[in-house]
Amino acid sequence: MAKGYLALVLHAHLPFVRHPEHSYSLEEKWYHEAVTETYIPLIWGLERLLNDGVPFKLTVSLSPTLLSMFGDPFLQHRYLQHLDRMLELADREVHRTRGTPYHETALMYHGRLHGARNSYAHRYGKNLILAFKKLFDTGRVELITSAATHGYLPFMMVHPAAVRAQIEIGVNTFRQCFDRDPAGLWLPECAYIAGLDEILREYNIRYFFTDTHGLLFASHRPRFGIFAPIYCPSGVAAFARDVESSKQVWSAKEGYPGDFDYREYYRDIGFDLDFEYVKPYIHPNGLRVHTGFKYYRITGTGNHKEPYVPKWARARVDEHAGNFIFNREHQVRYLSGVMDRPPLIVAPYDAELFGHWWFEGPEWLESIARKIAYDQDTVELTTPSEYLKCFPCNQVAVPCSSSWGNKGYHEVWLNHTNDWIYRHLHWAAEQMTALARDYPHADALERRALNQAARELLLAQASDWAFIMATDTMVEYAVRRTKTHLLNFKGLWHQVREQRIERHWLEELEDKNNIFPEIDYAVYAKSAK
Template identity: 40%
Template sequence: MAAGALALVLHAHLPYVRTEIPGSLEEDWFFQALMECYLPLIQTLEVAASSSEQIPRATVGLSPTLLALLQDEELKQRFPTWLKVRIDLLKDVPSNQRNAARSLAKKINNQLIHWQECDGDVIGRFAALQSSGVLDLLTCAATHGYLPLLRENPEAVNGQLKTAVKEHHRLFGVNPLGIWLPECAYYEGLDKIMLSAGLRYAVLDGHGLLHANPRPRYGLYAPICSKNGVAFFGRDSEATLPVWSARDGYPGDPEYREFHRDVGWDLPIKKLKCLGLKEPRPLGLKLHKVTDLKIALDKKKIYEPELAAERIKKHAKHYLQGRRNQLDKLEAQMEIKPLLVAPFDAELFGHWWFEGPAFLAELFLQAKKENILFTRLRDVLSEAQALQLCDPCPSSWGKGGYHDYWLNESNAWIIPEWSKAANAMIQHCSRQNKGGKVNKMLLKQAARELLLSQSSDWSFIIRAGTTTDLAKARINLHLTRFWALIRVIDGEEKLTKRLLKEIETQDQIFPLIDINDWCKFN
């Protein structure tokens, strides 16, 4: 009989990077994640559910912006061609890379077949996994806004949450009960707004529970309930470190695939120009292995899929045995069954760590032998005894544990811009009549632009110093569109047909958006 359980929680998210330009960097972000992570993850769960003696169980958060990309018909039509281009590129590699190239081409072709068989209905496949009891699907804030930085205007937080709930219901036919808070970020009083949106539970970083008031009797190993009636689970670092850390965990194994060495850096400029690219950039095609974390990329050895497959089996067994040891020790000290919560970005599995989906498959395959029971957060709450009342501590899972990564000298300029725009939005939405039909339509689009400007991804990118120009351009684009719409509503400007068409074409998201969600709180 298993003592306690393990809850795997995967958060799948991309910012709204829809573009009308085939081959763009933003399109690559989405298609690479689709090819390397989302499709393999679904297949892993479907295969495990059909063949495992123990039904695989996991909790998966799907952000509304990712769902919008998955539903977009134009992107669905482009994806097969994008895959075929990469299959063709793998035919033209040096002889010493051909084994790795053939293996990768086979995987990509497999994704293409599965995509065509389901007609690109990834959302439907996720829904089926929830209906069969495999998944507990969570929502997220509408555009992954970093909620503690929006708290000056609680109506802005309300808009993020209620828009997300509407979108989840539109696509899945049921309201979500749980939410992945963006970056697991929490502040005092957020639970009250969560509850008003119908959201009853979320995951926090460990110190969000360990520093709760009062300190939970069972620490991280049982959920707590806030005084406003929302349950919170705490991330267990011992159960997550081996999986996400390249330095201290499995992804850094010498036989696993190297993330940073990409065929896109090796192809001649002439070949790249044939693909419509002006300069080298990652194409999602990697044929080298880690070899050694300390050596230069040009010294990496060729990837050997067979050797990596053997490591996956060993690492899955090692991980499960580690969790079994944890649970046995905890059971001896607790009066209830202990729970280990292991949350990750879903993109770790397949994108950052290529072998991640195969690792998950091995976990489900070996779980019974290692006496590990997987569970979903929803099931924990439905089976749990009374939860201890504790108010969580403000926290996040970002570097430093709080809000530093999204509020620092590089990106602090965004906060007053959000605040100014949110104030204008609240004032306009709180008016009794809200204007005529046209003004309400414009106000809905303004709400979309405000939400899109608030994505935490752009703040993160600016702090990380990667594609900072793109991130700043995205924020400024949506805020510029927001203020243009507000000026039209106020009668200060006329909206040109060109601008209206551009906005409606590029930012076609959240069809059920409700401007009443930004009405001023009493």
């Protein structure tokens, strides 16, 4: 019997990026890259493990915005168009690199893209929900949900109805996709504040995750530190991130992804090659962008880069998987000697780290599963649900207010770059709640307008926009999305209140911002269960 457990947790999330008003969208490209580089390779790896009979466990959080994009016919069509462009480029790259040190890598990309298109269009029916559901049904992968649009929930607690809407719509979306209720919920940004668990309990959520200090600084010192969950007074369990296992993967200086033999993310032919050659595959206005064709390894800390050698990278994957497990074994052996139960190590990561940022990441995860199954007997993979089933008695305490953002609290999402958004978000949440209570029996057109107002509010509440503003990346886009959704909400609010709904404009919004087609604005009228 294993002396301890490891729960690998991947949080898969992207903001809702759907722009039918543009023939090419740089933001939709975020989604295309994540599907090609992260989600499909992850599914492939899990399928190989299942086909080989490897006993493994993995927890994956799929955000409702991501699920909505997976199932959207427009985005499915756009993704296939993207793949076809990349396949055309792959053919040209195989020809261009012949006789060079880059040819093997070009062939690798060519094969992966063909495999991705075949899997996506035929095996998965253009809908990755079906692929994840099949994995879920095996019992090896536990899927959980998140808040509807990844809203930063601690800042929304002044309007509990808005928090309930985020949670209920997240749970309903999960149920519609997978025909069952989620056992757990990923709090956006792992952001917790006292009282959130009470709302989670209303929707039969059994557990959530916090950052390390969320448990360490709980209202009562946790007896087992972060190596066992605690129960909130509501009965909902809180699991905390393990520092050591996170550092080995996340750290820019010490983490595995920085190994010199791994693929260099920032050297891409979209920037390196002649403009006329790459022109058909970059932004139509001539803006150079990443194409995904990257031929160099990290090499070192300087600008000089050597050609990427896939077999060298694969060797490092196995080495790093072995090192990760070696460290977990030592961790478990020590902890099992000072605990009266097998310790649990919780290792949560952003899913997009694997494949997109760390190209070899999905292979590393697969290697972890194989080595844990066959190369040792100290550590066993598990899920939070299984751990709670085996160890139902846990300490009761209230986690401290925290997040997994920089400095561990809420500063990333509330600072001088983004603080202006909250007075508008609070006003909109207050007005949406009032609308829901004032119009319990809306007619058909009013109902459509109220449902769309709810969508616009939810989209404005996405934590992604405040994060982008704080990190100074795509600031103009984040500001525009926030303002646009708030203005859309305000326009609908005026029209409903003044009984002058503009049907044509409403139809435009319904077509463009069509997330959560089954939404019911009445969720904002609900009080505590």
